[in-house]
Amino acid sequence: MSHDAYGNALRLLTYVFAAMEHGSLRQAARELSVRESSVSRNVVKLEQLLEMQLFERDVRGVRLTEAGRAWTDVVRTHYDGLQEAFRDTRNNRDAKTLRIGLCAVAGGEFLKRLIDRFRKSCPDVSLAIEDITREQCLTAVRRRRFDIVFAPGIGTVTSCRAEMLWQERVFVLMPADHPLTEKRAVTWADLADMRLLVPVGSSGPLLDSHMLEGIFAQGCRPNVKACEAGQATVIFNVQLGQGVTLAGESFAQTVAIDATAWKPLGGHNSLCSIKALWLETNPKRAVLRLIGLARKMANRVPSAEHSQRVH
Template sequence: MISAKPISHEAYGNALRRLTYVFAAMEYGSLRQAARELRVRESSVSRNVVKLEQLLEMQLFERDVRGVRLTEAGRAWTDVVRTHYEGLQEAFRDTARDNRDAKTLRIGLCAVAGGEFLKRLIDRFRKSCPDVSLAIEDIPREQWQTAVRHRRFDIVFAPELRTVTSCRAETFWQERVFVLMPAGHPLTEKRVVTWADLADVQLLVPVGTSGPLLDFHMLEGIVAGGGRPTVKICQAGQATVIFNVQLGQGFTLAGESFARTVTIAATAWRPLDGHNSLCSIKAFWLETNPKRAVLRLIGLARNMANMIPSQEYSHSARDR
């Protein structure tokens, strides 16, 4: 028996859709009844049956006022095709039912700033796609490109990087960089600091999943007022680096959303001002990724980026 339940036209494509109409018409003996059971217009059933007949150059049905019935050639052809058709139907049903990966969106975070923007984005996505599960993990900076190419992650959010040709990239937001310094340091007397203020300061930069916010080459190449901070790459995570700041061993950097929500004993946050004081966050994904959830997340991010005032994240530090 042909199921009376509507079949997804989008999933099956034109050929399977036309076969669906043919077998429904054959079962019910009426184009009108087939259309009613499939919940489409009668003209749609008729049009697709005719298109298949034209493709085959064969008349499948005889038509009269009582309905439709298979021609001799049509019966022979449908007998051959039926097994393949029903097998394809079952294969599509099994795939849709069992493909749990299609209902999971894997998001990688690599030294990501802009936490408030990302939180709002995830909240909106969950509301608009409640049937999609989210798997959110940190990923080391040196691994994210391979992880995206191999589909271990569907999308990765990371700081601004040099040109990446292996996947699609798009910037969605910027936020000001904040400096974390020991509480007793003279620079705590200033409301904002510049790279010139940080000349001769040791800047602690974690590696791995928690840093750095800024590209290594950009950090090492910053020259402000004739001096520059000494960049020390730390084989440690953010927690250890922060502990070293508390001990007075140097400064470190973080995004504004982190700085505004996390108070750390024996330290002080100050916004960075001037050139190279903003951290741009991009999303990276494969255009060939078949998951609709990826495009849905990207669409929401674009809408949010367009709606947010251009200075909301990048310049609110001036008012601190």
């Protein structure tokens, strides 16, 4: 393969990894701000260059072939490293800024103490903290748009480092006149057959597959309705009496919503794990400093306090 072919292959990899992450050429095109035909054409170009079929294609989207998965697993680390190497001046410019993404996490006692300790430990590093949607988490970390992201309900991750740091009690938002508001805490059994509204268009569901499996194993089957809408629209539907929704304790304890009431979940599967996502190849020392402080705090907090008590 010639030098020009190597350079072209590196560019084509952008399309391949976008298609791989989204499982859809259309979604990959949206992520890259190009036409779907451009993604398809460039994926085919790389397959021809390699003389290897990377994807199987059908009406539902695309998925890696066995050979494609083996090849991309090997290439992934090298690709990420080269992408970082070619970000010329950006790293120098942002060396003293730590960009933190929050996905469906509203601070909370653990995170507030962590940020406070970090600021005292690294006073010369400025923090840029922003919200991020669930579907963007992994891509944003891998492409270094964020140095670290905190998110709940994230399953197995292979494209970056993921570590559970703390847990939050899950809270239920329900109409203020709902009979369950008289209870101190509710259980999944109380929510059986109720409509559970879950936003998937912005912050994504708080529930992960492990928690759902545990709920169903107990015989509790809430009517989970995925809403192609943001959190604000889902909350409005709760106010209208169309169902209930979920949030972590850090959000529930700080946000009061008219005509609704927050109630903590009790019993099994009532805690949501918050994970940190970051790249081990990130050269910023501040990232490792923040993770180190978080690990010390997590080890120091007794499990009952770490899980946040229900008041």
